[in-house]
Amino acid sequence: MTDVKQESLLVNRAKNDPQAFGELYDEYYPQIFGYILKRTVNFEVAQDVTSEVFFKALKNIGKFRWQGVPFSSWLYRIATNEIANSFKGDSRRKILIEQLLESVPQYSPTPDVEIARAEEELKKHGEFLALNEAIAKLPVKYQEVITLRFFEKKQLKEIGEILDKKEGTIKSLLHRGLEKLRILTEQNATFCQDYSYIK
Amino acid sequence: MKIEELKEKLERVEIPRIELESHRSRLKMALLGSDYFKKRKGKIIMDTVRTMARGITNTMVDTLVARQPVWKVALVVFFAMIMIAGLVFGLGSLNGTQQAGLNPSGYTIIGGDKLTEAEEAWAMDILKADPRIQSLLAGGATVDIVLPILVELGKVNPETGQTETVQETWAQAWIAGIDGKTWGAVVDLVKGEVTQLSE
Numbered sequence: 001m002t003d004v005k006q007e008s009l010l011v012n013r014a015k016n017d018p019q020a021f022g023e024l025y026d027e028y029y030p031q032i033f034g035y036i037l038k039r040t041v042n043f044e045v046a047q048d049v050t051s052e053v054f055f056k057a058l059k060n061i062g063k064f065r066w067q068g069v070p071f072s073s074w075l076y077r078i079a080t081n082e083i084a085n086s087f088k089g090d091s092r093r094k095i096l097i098e099q100l101l102e103s104v105p106q107y108s109p110t111p112d113v114e115i116a117r118a119e120e121e122l123k124k125h126g127e128f129l130a131l132n133e134a135i136a137k138l139p140v141k142y143q144e145v146i147t148l149r150f151f152e153k154k155q156l157k158e159i160g161e162i163l164d165k166k167e168g169t170i171k172s173l174l175h176r177g178l179e180k181l182r183i184l185t186e187q188n189a190t191f192c193q194d195y196s197y198i199k
Numbered sequence: 200m201k202i203e204e205l206k207e208k209l210e211r212v213e214i215p216r217i218e219l220e221s222h223r224s225r226l227k228m229a230l231l232g233s234d235y236f237k238k239r240k241g242k243i244i245m246d247t248v249r250t251m252a253r254g255i256t257n258t259m260v261d262t263l264v265a266r267q268p269v270w271k272v273a274l275v276v277f278f279a280m281i282m283i284a285g286l287v288f289g290l291g292s293l294n295g296t297q298q299a300g301l302n303p304s305g306y307t308i309i310g311g312d313k314l315t316e317a318e319e320a321w322a323m324d325i326l327k328a329d330p331r332i333q334s335l336l337a338g339g340a341t342v343d344i345v346l347p348i349l350v351e352l353g354k355v356n357p358e359t360g361q362t363e364t365v366q367e368t369w370a371q372a373w374i375a376g377i378d379g380k381t382w383g384a385v386v387d388l389v390k391g392e393v394t395q396l397s398e
Binding site (some may be wrong): 005008009012013015016017018021025026029030033034037038043047050051055058059065066110114120121122124125127128131135146150151174178179181182185186191192 | 201202205206209210212213214215216217218219220221222223224225227229230231233235236254281339341343371375377378
């Protein structure tokens with residue numbers, strides 16, 4: 001969504017209007033799910049974390065104020081925090097999300113066949129998976145900046161908004177992260193060809 | 200590998216774009232059907248009532264503070280007492296279908312059922328035609344909710360010349376500004392005008 005004023009109006013309406021929130025959801029679900037999947041490389045976790053992100057967004061949208069930070073950055077910020085929580089293994093969160101989704105009358109888990117198809121699709125991106133595997137070995141702060149910069153194609157300013165850090169800090173984190181990644185990839189010159197870790 | 204080569208590799212790597220359609224639709228249903236919007240609707244109604252009550256109080260105070268003849272002050276005090284009684288005994292349990300109370304324009308809110316689509320559209324047209332609301336909308340505010348109110352008021356019958364008590368369906372709206380301010384508006388659907396607007 002490029003029109004800032006239009007988005008601001010939509011976000012404002014979404015505070016009370018389910019239809020407007022649905023429009024925002026349709027707009028940003030693919031980006032947020034994609035970002036989480038790239039960070040976690042696990043469909044089960046990606047579903048749980050995406051659900052958590054949107055429930056948190058819904059719960060807190062009333063507090064969202066337009067202060068120069070786009071709504072998308074706000075969502076990415078929630079997603080980044082939730083990914084970090086998932087890495088810490090918060091099982092309480094997973095139970096809560098399952099309960100919420102089960103409250104939907106037409107509830108049915110994502111069909112196995114759909115997951116299997118998605119996994120097959122993901123395995124086709126060997127180079128991405130190899131790079132991602134190396135990135136996953138870095139400390140989380142470097143994972144965040146590298147993924148946002150290269151896989152989400154975000155500018156430094158936007159990454160700063162998402163991570164609530166100054167642009168200069170992002171630049172330096174990115175530089176140090178890339179240097180560490182370079183060393184890692186050199187140590188593991190033949191990138192891992194076994195992607196059986198995808199669950 | 201040099202760091203520039205690594206950057207280039209990260210820039211050009213093909214990124215997977217995968218979605219789980221069943222998760223997307225299931226999560227959307229769960230979000231839009233969640234308690235958030237139900238609770239929010241109730242809160243909006245109560246906020247509207249509070250906003251209107253504050254507007255009434257301000258009007259009374261302004262009138263009393265201004266230099267007015269004694270009979271005018273007495274009239275305002277009389278109406279104020281009736282209004283407060285109405286608010287205390289009626290509006291405390293206000294919701295979308297049951298409303299009661301008095302307002303400063305001499306009409307009594309005795310209830311409210313449901314606006315037809317045509318009535319709601321008419322209310323929106325009246326709101327949008329009001330210069331005060333136009334200036335709010337120009338500043339990014341949105342009309343978020345339009346609710347019915349059944350009012351009882353005295354009107355002169357042109358045939359008999361007698362004042363008769365009539366019931367009319369009006370509307371009340373909640374207008375949300377982008378800076379978090381809210382306004383309550385009462386719309387006379389018969390005269391086609393906004394009878395009250397208070398912050």
